[in-house]
Amino acid sequence: MVGIVGYGAYVPKYRIKSEVIAKVWGEDPDRIKKGLGINEKAIASSDEDAATLAVEAAKIALQRAGIAPKKLGALYVGSESHPYAVKPTATIVAEAIGATPDLTAADLEFACKAGTAGIQICMGMVGAGMIEYGMAIGTDTSQGRPGDALEYSTGCGAAAYIIGKDAESLAIIxxxxxxxxxxxxxxxxxxxxxxxxxxxxxxxxxxxxxxxxxxxxxxxxxxxxxxxxxxxxxxxxxxxxxxxxxxxxxxxxxxxxxxxxxxxxxxxxxxxxxxxxxxxxxxxxxxxxxxxxxxxxxxxxxxxxxxxxxxxxNREKGKPVSEFIAHKEYVDYATYAKYRRKFKGM
Amino acid sequence: MKESIPLTWRKIPDRYRLIGSLCKNCNGYYFPARHVCPKCRRKGRIESYQFSGRGRVFSFTEIHAAPAGFEDQIPYVMAIVELAEGARCTGEIVDVLGKDVQIGDEVEMVFRKIQSNDPEGLIHYGFKFKKVKR
The missing domain is CATH 3.40.47.10 (Thiolase/Chalcone synthase)
Structure with missing residues (x-):
């Protein structure tokens, strides 16, 4: 059997409240908050994207696993907001965490489940004995059309999982x-x-x-x-x-x-x-x-x-999700629109 | 302006992972990487070294008149960071304004986009710093 040897998550610092978005589009904030069950969402800074979010999560996963990055035999990055249309995010992440060059890497896309699809691929490879450790990352800086219901929900964040043998795992799958x-x-x-x-x-x-x-x-x-x-x-x-x-x-x-x-x-x-x-x-x-x-x-x-x-x-070796959630700064709609490049001509 | 792909590619190790140099003769750390130790000259034994990414703010400034390609990021904070090993490097401090920073503040490396203005060009990634909370 295989399991999770290390994990890490990253949530960017900026937040926008549902009522701030509702006000721009003339919606009733209470109806939106109650209807969608969303109070606020995390948004990436203008210099963050799915690749940078993935790198921060991956580094925490490595700290917890206590393994050298070069021991990763596979790295899969699942996202629907890959920074390039053609040029793998996984290569950027692998290079940034020092896992290159002896590994296989690829990008995955399956809307909101590409991260767990990566976990399954790594489970198969570790289980078959092809690799010792594999990393699967789910990362997104998703966009919702301005004024659409999705605009209240599309947030930004990433989590990375290192899959290895069950004897070394902090949780067995x-x-x-x-x-x-x-x-x-x-x-x-x-x-x-x-x-x-x-x-x-x-x-x-x-x-x-x-x-x-x-x-x-x-x-x-x-x-x-x-x-x-x-x-x-x-x-x-x-x-x-x-x-x-x-x-x-x-x-x-x-x-x-x-x-x-x-x-x-x-x-x-x-x-x-x-x-x-x-x-x-x-x-x-x-x-x-x-x-x-x-x-x-x-x-x-x-x-x-x-x-x-x-x-x-081993989780003590990495930063918990709660710290990222607590560390926040609210922005107004115009700043959010700038960070997420919603203005035409930018 | 057409960008130099080889130049971007060559700088990936130091920009992505803070890879500089260590002279095994005088124990001097250098960033960016050097081929020759400026102190030991031919006696130097230069090796590639990955910095921990931890350091302190040696000096900083808040940028209001940004160079081309960075205009939409103002105001932002640029700092000279003294890395824990001793070398100094220039980098942005993210998610803060100048009022939030003091000389001596502890910082650690983060991985961010540096420049991506050309919609058909490369996205340039690299190190920046963020304040370590106490």
Missing amino acids: EDTHSFTTDTPDFWRRNKADYPSHGGRFTGPPAYFKHVKAAALGLMRKMNTKVEDYDYFVFHQPNGKFPRAVAKMLGVPPEKIADGLLTPNIGNTYSGASPIGLANVLDVAKAGDRIFVTSFGSGAGSDAFSIKVTDKIK
Whole structure:
């Protein structure tokens, strides 16, 4: 079996409140906050992008794993906001953390679940004995069309996971199961600045169907049930969907609290469920079991059953997610529009 | 202006990872990298050295009249950072204004975009610094 040898998350410093965005578009701030379950979202500075966020998360993962970067045999970066259309983010990250040149690297894209897809690829490679350690990163600086509902939710953040053998792991990945279909709930065409989505169609036939199917599929495969797990992390496109899917699956609200960060940092896309898991690993104790289900529009879900080991004490070597969430500075809409390059002609 | 791809590529190790030099003869640290130790000359034994990225603000200024390509970032703070090993280098201090910085402040390296103005050109990444919270 394989597991998580090290993990790290990074959330940029700047925040914009939902009510500030609502005011610009003439919306009722309370209705937005209640409807989407988002108070504020994290936004990257003008000199940050998916690659720089990934590097900061990767460095923390390496600190916790206590391994030399050159020991990584594979590096996958999952994102829907790769800085280049053609030129792998993974090469930039691998070079910046000192993992080059003897490794394989590639970029992944699967809307909000490219990070967990990378974890599965690394699990396969470590399990097959092809590599000793592999790193999978979910990172995004996602954009929402100005005035669209997505503008309240699209946040920025990253999380990195080093996958290795179970004996060295701070958490063992017991099993994984995926559910994938062609469901056009959200997309972005080439050269388009902003994604399009199906509004309510993103709910029942997309998010809920896939998250439930992957989660139930894994529990059926492993013969486990909700009561066997101490924590649940669901993909969190807003504050509402993960709470609703937890209710549908019979997961009590206290089991999703630590893994639900979207109300305070927004939907960090490929970083979302990985950062949620990082926040759970920051507080979990040896023996705890964690159930994670990501979701990527398009659409698919990856479910993981994770068991924390006594090596979780290695987390002390890295900065916890809570520090990044607490360290914040609010900006106004115009500054946010500048940082995220929403002005024409910039 | 057409950018020099070889020049950008050659600087990747020092810009991405703060790779400079260490003279094994006099224990002198240098950044950017040197081929010859300026103190020991031919007796010097220069080796490649990756700096820890930790350091202190030696001096700083807040930029209001930015060079071409950096105009949309003003105001920003540029500093001379004395690295923990002894060498000094110039870099931006991110996520702060001049009023937030003092000489002697502890900083650590972060990886950021330096310049990416040409929409069809390369994105230049490299080291900057951020204040270490106490």
